[in-house]
Amino acid sequence: MQRYEVEQVVKELNKYIEKELWFDFTVIRLLQDKIIIHGGLSLSYPDIEIQFKGIFFTSLLMDWKTNTSQSSLFLLNGEEAKQMNLKLKVEQSHFIFKFLAEAYSEEVELLIVAQEISYRLLTVKEDI
Secondary structure (H helix, E strand, O other): OOHHHHHHHHHHHHHHHHOOOOEEEEEEEEEOOEEEEEEEOOOOOOOEEEEEEOOOEEEOOOEEEEOOOOOOEEEOOHHHHHHHHHHHOOOOOOEEEEEOOOOOOOOOOEEEEEOEEEEEEOOOOOOO
16 A cells, blocks of 8 residues: 555544544454454444554554544654654554554554555445
């Protein structure tokens, strides 16, 4: 994936999440180089599935809540990405994603370093 494609997916996801009163996430599958996360108002009937492929590194809670009044998923860039690259020795062609979890300080970093991100809607709602 190209950076502009990744940025577009992150933008669409944040736009979708920010429309809700609350939004919860759970890791439903972690296989070799793929992570699948479900999110929604109810994790029993999730609204969205986010898939990361080409995993290099991950540091996540298994379940977390997010504050929908602000963006909850970020693609790191600039100095923050540089520092994380130095710390983790991230391989080229990988992107560093960061989720913010409600009720945790920003020091608790929910990170996924992956080559690709995609999503699909699991419920019929307004388009992203």
